[in-house]
Amino acid sequence: MTLYREAQRQPWHIKLNLILLGLLFVTITALLWPHWKHNPDLSHGLFMSVLFLLLLKESRSQGTPRYLPSHWSLHCLIAVSLLSGLVALAASGLYSASVGWNHTLVAFSLTISTTLLFFAGLLVFSNRQVGLMPMNWTSLVAIGLWLLSAPIPPGTYTHITLSLQLMVSQNVLSALHLLGIPASRHGNIIELASTSVGVAEACSGVRSLISCIFAGFFFSATLVTKPWARLIIILLAAPLAVLMNFIRSLILTLMANRGVDISGTWHDLTGFAVLGVTAVILGGSALLLDQRKPINENSSTKVAEAEKPPRPQTASKFLTIGMICAASLAIFFYLNTRPLPPNETPLPVLLSMLPTEADGWRVTTSTEVYQFSGILETENLAQRTYRKRSGDRGNPADGLSGILAGWAIFRESGCHAHAGCVLAGFRLEPRPKRDAPRDLDSARPESTSRRISPVL
Numbered sequence: 001m002t003l004y005r006e007a008q009r010q011p012w013h014i015k016l017n018l019i020l021l022g023l024l025f026v027t028i029t030a031l032l033w034p035h036w037k038h039n040p041d042l043s044h045g046l047f048m049s050v051l052f053l054l055l056l057k058e059s060r061s062q063g064t065p066r067y068l069p070s071h072w073s074l075h076c077l078i079a080v081s082l083l084s085g086l087v088a089l090a091a092s093g094l095y096s097a098s099v100g101w102n103h104t105l106v107a108f109s110l111t112i113s114t115t116l117l118f119f120a121g122l123l124v125f126s127n128r129q130v131g132l133m134p135m136n137w138t139s140l141v142a143i144g145l146w147l148l149s150a151p152i153p154p155g156t157y158t159h160i161t162l163s164l165q166l167m168v169s170q171n172v173l174s175a176l177h178l179l180g181i182p183a184s185r186h187g188n189i190i191e192l193a194s195t196s197v198g199v200a201e202a203c204s205g206v207r208s209l210i211s212c213i214f215a216g217f218f219f220s221a222t223l224v225t226k227p228w229a230r231l232i233i234i235l236l237a238a239p240l241a242v243l244m245n246f247i248r249s250l251i252l253t254l255m256a257n258r259g260v261d262i263s264g265t266w267h268d269l270t271g272f273a274v275l276g277v278t279a280v281i282l283g284g285s286a287l288l289l290d291q292r293k294p295i296n297e298n299s300s301t302k303v304a305e306a307e308k309p310p311r312p313q314t315a316s317k318f319l320t321i322g323m324i325c326a327a328s329l330a331i332f333f334y335l336n337t338r339p340l341p342p343n344e345t346p347l348p349v350l351l352s353m354l355p356t357e358a359d360g361w362r363v364t365t366s367t368e369v370y371q372f373s374g375i376l377e378t379e380n381l382a383q384r385t386y387r388k389r390s391g392d393r394g395n396p397a398d399g400l401s402g403i404l405a406g407w408a409i410f411r412e413s414g415c416h417a418h419a420g421c422v423l424a425g426f427r428l429e430p431r432p433k434r435d436a437p438r439d440l441d442s443a444r445p446e447s448t449s450r451r452i453s454p455v456l
Contacts, residue, residue, distance in 0.1 A: 006132055013320045014130060020323040021121050025052070027330075028114045028146070035107055035151045041207045044214050045149035055142035055221060056133065063136035067128045070315070078123045078315055082322030085116035089326055093333030101337070104151040111150035117326060118143045124319045137230065141221035148214045161206055164242075169199045172250050181257060192257050205245030207271075212241035212278050223286035233286050240281060244274045354384040361386040 029049045036045035068074055092109035099106065122143060126135035133139055152160070165188040173190055176183045184191045188199040216237030220230040248270045252262045260266070356363060366383035 010130070010132070011316075013316050014132075017121060017124065017316060017319050017323060020320075020327060021118065023327075024114060024117060024323075025049075028110065031101065031110060032107060032149065032151075034102060035104070036149070039151060041210060042149060042151060043207070044211045048145065048149040051145065051218065052142050055138055055145075055218075058222060059134055059136055059139040059142065063134055063138040065134050066126070066136050067131055068123070068126050068135055069128055074123060074127065075315055075318065078120050078318050078322075081116050081120035081123065082318065082325075085113045085120065086322065086326055086329060088113035088116060089329055090333075093329065093337070096333060097337050104157075105153050108150045108153055111146055113326075115143055115146050117323065118146070120319055120322060124315045127315050130316060138221040141217050145214060145217060148210060148217070157206070164205050164209070164245075165199045167242075168205060168246055168249050171246050172199075172253055175250050176253065179254075181254075190253060192253075194259065195256050197253050197256050197262075199249065205242060208245050208274055208278060209238060209241040211275055212237045212244075212282065215279050215282050219282055219286040223283065224290035226290045229286070229289040232289060233282060236285065237282060240278055244278050248274045351382045351384070354382060356384075358386055361388060 032042075032045060032048075036042050036048070088109055092106050092113060095103065095106045095109060122133060122135065122139055124130060125133040126139075169185055169188045169190055173183055173185045176190075182193060190197045190199075213234075216234050220233045224230050224233060252266065252270060255266065256262050351365070356365075364385045364387070366385065
């Protein structure tokens with residue numbers, strides 16, 4: 001019997017739970033989609049929605065038909081999951097009031113809340129009184145993979161990235177020494193004879209690490225059935241990802257040492273090759289370790305139907321109350337933190353705030369300040385430099401730069417009423433000394449200057 005036909009036979013609160021969980025599925029997909037689309041480390045999340053539904057189907061058709069008996073401990077576990085999900089949802093709403101709904105911390109908290117609510121739904125649907133979804137490894141992986149598709153909080157991401165950068169650069173340096181290639185390391189920069197190779201944040205292996213762990217859990221739920229085989233696949237994922245990223249970094253470093261330009265085609269090609277080879281190794285290992293034996297979906301459904309006792313469905317009503325509270329809480333925070341309508345008040349012309357003339361000063365307007373638009377997230381920038389004219393040395397500072405930046409800020413959150421902000425900054429610019437001795441780097445001819453190549 002299909003899930004749709006089984007759901008039609010359920011009481012109204014079971015149907016309401018299915019509708020609310022379906023709305024939660026659509027909502028979390030819509031909120032995480034921008035992160036999946038623009039963050040290369042989360043590109044595997046683009047397939048998460050499809051894989052989630054596929055794993056739920058596999059759980060019913062190929063998974064172990066395990067259904068939980070009604071017990072007070074089951075009700076307590078459902079209550080704890082619902083309460084924890086509501087707390088995580090409330091924390092997400094509070095974070096969104098300060099930083100907006102698109103912030104990575106808000107998305108991470110929302111994903112935790114969604115996972116807990118999905119787990120509460122699984123506990124209810126795997127009850128013998130309901131029997132819609134079995135409690136097995138496949139269904140648990142379907143829910144747990146949402147956590148691997150969520151953006152990592154900035155502090156945790158920086159710590160992981162820095163650790164991987166230093167580890168990769170140190171291991172590549174050791175491999176170069178074993179191959180007899182002279183090299184030295186300064187942080188995440190490897191100095192070679194004719195060039196320098198830098199292991200940037202995007203080159204640390206975070207992308208392959210997360211994607212490989214994601215694939216390991218997926219393969220453990222779809223290709224193997226024995227617990228020991230699943231454990232091996234999961235434990236193999238992370239070391240394999242680190243090893244493949246090290247091999248890729250070493251190959252690109254050797255190419256750079258031979259004078260090959262590793263940016264562009266080679267940089268991207270090796271990155272996709274590492275992901276593909278890692279997935280093939282994991283999938284092949286899963287097939288070699290174990291073979292799944294198909295389980296008849298009809299037989300598992302009959303087992304569930306035979307074990308359904310005619311008792312009140314208290315657990316399902318718990319879930320209904322919890323999902324209604326979660327929906328009410330989400331609506332409350334959305335109405336109080338929804339985006340405000342665009343403010344039509346124009347920002348001031350920043351150059352008009354900096355005088356065009358000053359007695360005894362030579363005024364220069366910069367035309368290169370817009371190169372910082374991406375970092376400052378605004379194009380409303382202005383810079384003018386004021387230098388003392390020759391013959392007037394009364395001011396100890398030979399130059400003074402005024403920099404202004406303007407934003408239309410606090411428009412994402414209804415908790416703020418500000419329309420704009422202008423930030424001003426000034427810096428001293430001493431006149432360069434003509435007779436100052438040049439250091440070794442400046443004395444090096446242009447033809448022998450060093451260049452830094454990225455490694456992914």
